[in-house]
Amino acid sequence: xxxxxPTLEVRELRTHFFTRAGVVKAVDDVSFTVRRGKVLGLxxxxxxxxxxxGFSIIGLVDPPGRIAGGQILFQGKDLASLSEAEMRHLRxxxxxxxxxxxxxTLNPVLRIDTxxxxxxxxxxxxxxxxxxxxxxxxxxxxxxxxxxERLKSYPHQFSGGMRxxxxxxxxxxxxxxxxxxDEPTTALDVTIQGQILAEAQKLxxxxxxxxxxxxxxxxxxxxxxxxxxxxxxGKVVESGPVxxxxxxxxxxxxxxxxxxxxxxxxxxxxLRQIPGxxxxxxxxxxxxxxxxxxxxxxxxxxxxxxxxxxxxxxxARCIHPHLEEAVAA
Amino acid sequence: MTVFLLRRLMQAAVVVLAMSLLVFIxxxxxxxxxxxxxxxEADQIERERAIAALGLDLPLWQQYLVFxxxxxxxxxxxxxxxxxxxxxxxxQRMPATLELAFGATFAALLIGLPLGLYAGLRPDSSVSKGIxxxxxxxxxxxxxxxxxMLIMVFAVQLGWLPSTGRGETAELFGLxxxxxxxxxxxxxxxxxxxxxxxxxxxxxxxxxxGVRETMLMDYVKFARAKGLSPARVTFVHVFKNILIPxxxxxxxxxxxxxxxxxxTESIFAWPGMGKLIIDSINVLDxxxxxxxxxxxxxxxxxxxxxxDLTYSLLDPRVRLESKA
Ligand SMILES: Nc1ncnc2c1ncn2[C@@H]1O[C@H](COP(=O)(O)OP(=O)(O)OP(=O)(O)O)[C@@H](O)[C@H]1O
Ligand code: SF4
Ligand SMILES: [Mg+2]
Numbered sequence: 001x002x003x004x005x006p007t008l009e010v011r012e013l014r015t016h017f018f019t020r021a022g023v024v025k026a027v028d029d030v031s032f033t034v035r036r037g038k039v040l041g042l043x044x045x046x047x048x049x050x051x052x053x054g055f056s057i058i059g060l061v062d063p064p065g066r067i068a069g070g071q072i073l074f075q076g077k078d079l080a081s082l083s084e085a086e087m088r089h090l091r092x093x094x095x096x097x098x099x100x101x102x103x104x105t106l107n108p109v110l111r112i113d114t115x116x117x118x119x120x121x122x123x124x125x126x127x128x129x130x131x132x133x134x135x136x137x138x139x140x141x142x143x144x145x146x147x148x149e150r151l152k153s154y155p156h157q158f159s160g161g162m163r164x165x166x167x168x169x170x171x172x173x174x175x176x177x178x179x180x181x182d183e184p185t186t187a188l189d190v191t192i193q194g195q196i197l198a199e200a201q202k203l204x205x206x207x208x209x210x211x212x213x214x215x216x217x218x219x220x221x222x223x224x225x226x227x228x229x230x231x232x233x234g235k236v237v238e239s240g241p242v243x244x245x246x247x248x249x250x251x252x253x254x255x256x257x258x259x260x261x262x263x264x265x266x267x268x269x270x271l272r273q274i275p276g277x278x279x280x281x282x283x284x285x286x287x288x289x290x291x292x293x294x295x296x297x298x299x300x301x302x303x304x305x306x307x308x309x310x311x312x313x314x315x316a317r318c319i320h321p322h323l324e325e326a327v328a329a
Numbered sequence: 330m331t332v333f334l335l336r337r338l339m340q341a342a343v344v345v346l347a348m349s350l351l352v353f354i355x356x357x358x359x360x361x362x363x364x365x366x367x368x369x370e371a372d373q374i375e376r377e378r379a380i381a382a383l384g385l386d387l388p389l390w391q392q393y394l395v396f397x398x399x400x401x402x403x404x405x406x407x408x409x410x411x412x413x414x415x416x417x418x419x420x421q422r423m424p425a426t427l428e429l430a431f432g433a434t435f436a437a438l439l440i441g442l443p444l445g446l447y448a449g450l451r452p453d454s455s456v457s458k459g460i461x462x463x464x465x466x467x468x469x470x471x472x473x474x475x476x477x478m479l480i481m482v483f484a485v486q487l488g489w490l491p492s493t494g495r496g497e498t499a500e501l502f503g504l505x506x507x508x509x510x511x512x513x514x515x516x517x518x519x520x521x522x523x524x525x526x527x528x529x530x531x532x533x534x535x536x537x538x539g540v541r542e543t544m545l546m547d548y549v550k551f552a553r554a555k556g557l558s559p560a561r562v563t564f565v566h567v568f569k570n571i572l573i574p575x576x577x578x579x580x581x582x583x584x585x586x587x588x589x590x591x592x593t594e595s596i597f598a599w600p601g602m603g604k605l606i607i608d609s610i611n612v613l614d615x616x617x618x619x620x621x622x623x624x625x626x627x628x629x630x631x632x633x634x635x636x637d638l639t640y641s642l643l644d645p646r647v648r649l650e651s652k653a
Contacts, residue, residue, distance in 0.1 A: 058554055092556030099554075104547035109569045109644060118565075119555045154645040170555065 005076030006035045007178050007210035008057065013070035015049075015056045024281045026052040026065070028234035032227070034178070036208040039201070041221030041242060043214075043257070044231030047278055050214045051100060053231070054180040057212075058097050059087045075177065093123040096171035097180040100214075102164035106155035112139075112166060113151040119173050138169040143195060161188045168196065175207055182214045197224050218261050222246055230254050233279060233289040236307075240314035250316035250323065252294045288318070296320045337637075341630045345623070349400065352622045353393050356615050383409065396619070405623065406616030410609070415620035419602055423624075424504045425495055426594070426601030430586045432508065432521035434579060437528035442575070444529075445536025450563065452541060460533060467530030472589070476523045476596040483519060491516050493598040520597040524590055528582060535578055539571030546570075573643050580636035584629040 015027035027049045034040045042050050055061050057072055059079060072079045074095065079087065099105045106115060116135035117128060126134070132151065139147035142165040155163055164184060171179055181200070185193040201224060204211050213224060221228055221242060228246070229239040230253065238251040249255045256274035276293035285291055287302035294301070300319060307317040363380060371379070380386050384395060396406065405416045444464075448457040484492035496516030499509035507513030543549060544567060552566045591603035598604070602621060609617040641647040 055550075060550055060553055062550075088556050088558070090556070091554055097551075097554045099547055099551055101547060105551045107548040107552065107566050107570070108646060109573070110565070111645075115552075118557060118561065122556045122558070122561075156646045167551070 005073070006033045007038075007075060008034045008212075009071075009073040010053075010057065011071040011073070013053065013056055013072060014068040015052050015061055015065060016068040017065040019064055022282050025234050025284070026281060027056060030070070030229075030231070030234075030236050032229045032236060032239055034210040034212060034227075036177075036210055037204045038227065039204055039211040039213055039225045041213050041215065041225030041228040042231065043216065043218060043221055043228060045216065045257075045278060047281070048231040049234040050231055051182055054097055054182050054212065054214060057178075057180060058091055058095055060091075089123070092119055092170075092176075093174045094176050095178045095180070096174070096176040098164075098167050098171050098182060098184045100182040100186075102160050102167055105167045106163055108155055110154075111151070112153055112155065112158075116151070116166075116170055116173065119170050123174055134173060135169075138173050139166065141172060142166075142169045142199065143192075144169070161192055164188060165192075165196070172203070176209060178210045178212070180212045180214070183216070184213075185220065186215075186217075193220075200224065218246065218258060230257065233284060234281060235289065235317060236315075237290070237317045238315065240311075244311075244314060248322070250310055250314060250321040251290075251318045252296050252320075252322070253290050254316075255322055256293075337634055341634070344630060345626060348626045349397065349619075349623060350393065352619055352626075353396060354389070356618050356622075357389060357392075400623070405620035408609075408614050408617050410612055410614045410617075415614075415616040416624075418617060419605065419620055419624055422600060422602045422605050424506055425599060426587055426590050426603060428506055428508050429517065429520055429524060429590055429593070429599060429601060430583060432517050433525035433528060433586055434583060436521055436525040437532050437579065438575075440525075441529045441532025442536055445533040446540055446563070446568070448533065449537040449540025449544070452537075457537075461537070464530040464533045467526045467533075470526070472523060472526065472592045473596055475526055476520075476593060479519045479523055480596070490519050492519065495600060520593050520599050523597070524586060524593045527589075528579065528586065531582065532575060532579060535575050536571055539574055540567060543567045543570045569643070573640065576639055576643060577636055580632060580639065584625070584632050587628065588625065 010033070011031050013027055013030045014025070017024040017026055030049070030053055032040060032042075042053065044050055052061065052065070056067055057074075057079075061067060067080070074090070079090075082090070106112070113132060113135060116138070117131040120126060120131035120134050121128075124131070136147045136151060139150060144150055144162065144165055150158075155166075158166065165188075168181075168184060171181075179200075185196055188196060197220065200211060200213075203209050213221065215221060225242045227240065228242045229236045230245070230251065231237065232253050238245060238249065238254045240250075245254065246258060249258055253274070260273055274293055279285065279289060279292065285302075286304070288294070288297070288305050291297045291301045296318075298320060305317050305319045307315050309315050310321055310323060363376070363383075363385065377386070384392060387395070399406065403416065404414065407413065408415050408418055411418060444460050448460045451457050480492045483490045491512075494516060495507045495513060497510040497512035498505040498507050499513070500506075501509060507517050549562060549566055552562045557566075587602070590599075590601060591607060593599065594601045594603035595607060602624075606618065606621045608614075609621070
């Protein structure tokens with residue numbers, strides 16, 4: 001293992017689904033880096049490929065999907081070079097994922113303790129009793145009251161928010177180096193959400209866990225993340241430090257995204273919506289995929305735009321970025 | 330739970346009562362047993378005495394009430410033919426039918442589950458396609474034809490297995506069973522397989538469909554994301570979920586299996602209830618027919634109850650609802 005290497009480095013990842021209707025390029029050129037103890041916010045509208053990116057990292061893309069290109073380096077090691085057994089050793093142990101839909105994440109016919117103890121014992125040679133102990137501690141950690149009793153329950157006896165906390169507890173069991181959290185707080189109410197966010201931040205700071213936080217919600221990213229990667233139609237269109245990107249976005253899509261969120265600074269102004277619809281991934285237009293909805297589009301946007309580093313650490317996949325505002329910032 | 334059971338018992342009582350009426354009237358409509366049972370040479374007085382002895386001179390509703398009253402005391406009438414209590418006659422033959430039906434169900438699970446699991450996990454392999462194609466045969470080939478073929482091949486040509494009767498039996502709980510002796514087991518193999526044919530196909534298709542559906546569920550993916558071994562994912566996370574529909578359907582099918590054993594028992598001369606009922610219908614032995622049908626009704630009700638209880642054991646979501 002390499003101490004100086006970032007926890008995760010994704011380079012030009014492409015994950016395609018070879019369906020009967022055609023090739024769905026769900027992830028098509030995604031790059032980002034997450035360092036120890038840092039939080040990356042992965043944002044983008046529905047269908048932009050956030051979840052598929054997460055599954056690609058943890059190695060759970062199922063046919064007809066396949067990683068079609070790029071590299072995923074975990075602590076400097078290319079995950080593509082690992083055998084399935086080695087990959088399984090990482091999963092749930094060094095890399096954990098929290099799924100999007102808490103109602104569907106836990107097996108309905110198995111008790112919570114079964115589902116937690118099996119996770120402990122998959123990666124640690126400990127007794128059942130010891131495993132149960134760890135499971136109980138993990139439940140306590142995510143704020144589930146009377147964890148001893150709750151361990152004996154079935155998933156359907158929990159609310160959606162409680163189930164999501166169980167899933168989070170399972171992800172925390174082995175103090176992983178990387179957690180991929182796929183919209184983990186969407187199902188929770190605001191107070192719990194804040195609690196979980198604080199817990200996540202504490203975990204990263206204390207144990208050096210790197211976190212990828214997938215969400216629609218820019219306000220969550222603003223408060224939690226160090227860096228942000230904005231996805232559109234399978235591509236990262238803008239990335240950089242979160243405060244800089246949110247204060248002075250470069251890409252017209254990011255500008256639109258921020259404009260569509262209510263904000264204290266722009267109180268009284270009408271919310272602006274991005275016109276048009278997300279294009280179908282099956283027949284994307286040649287060139288910039290955002291072209292049909294972009295207010296700054298010009299004829300030369302019909303060639304695929306590169307993703308230059310316009311400012312130090314700040315990338316945007318656009319030929320006509322909002323550089324003026326970025327200067328002002 | 331107690332409330333649930335009590336409610337089910339009351340429902341069962343109503344069903345049994347309604348069925349007894351239907352069965353009684355239905356059997357009455359089949360034909361007049363007097364024509365068959367009493368010799369044509371008998372004179373009028375002899376005829377009437379016989380009819381009165383059989384209780385056939387009363388109006389239908391009185392016959393029914395008499396039947397009902399006696400039935401409540403466990404007396405379902407005496408067979409016209411054997412002059413033995415109908416119930417006893419049937420119960421004597423019940424072990425043979427039951428062990429055949431259980432054997433068939435067991436074989437169906439033993440063969441169907443692994444094949445269905447394989448076909449569900451590797452849907453595109455040629456072995457799976459072969460399994461699925463064969464299962465269609467299991468649905469569509471007529472039982473009697475397959476039975477005859479089995480006898481032709483394994484009894485007549487190869488001489489491996491006996492083709493008729495129960496073979497040697499041994500006693501357990503005061504009843505005689507074939508499955509307790511090697512000879513009896515050998516006699517059971519072909520009829521049980523014959524009876525199981527349809528069920529094997531059913532289990533294969535249910536299992537395969539269940540596996541394919543369950544594999545797509547988020548909770549299976551999450552189980553994999555936890556780093557569990559493929560064996561644990563398949564045999565704990567997937568298998569426990571597909572057992573629910575399989576147990577339900579196979580359990581409910583059990584009554585049908587007993588009813589269908591009529592064909593198999595006739596072909597393999599298996600001395601069970603099925604063979605008895607066919608013979609009784611031929612001579613219009615009313616009490617036996619009525620008793621048989623009543624026992625089948627009771628059996629269906631019991632099976633449904635057992636299936637419901639098993640179901641709630643397998644699916645925790647049901648357990649809570651029945652308590653509420
Ligand atoms: N099994 C599959 N077969 C074909 N296409 C798929 C499959 N799985 C995902 N996709 C496609 O990949 C694209 C990206 O999906 P993904 O779930 O990553 O979006 P997302 O950004 O997570 O959206 P959301 O915010 O709604 O969760 C979608 O357009 C979807 O249609
Ligand atoms: S490349 Fe052109 S169309 Fe695409 S976002 Fe930039 S300006 Fe808009
Ligand atoms: Mg998603």
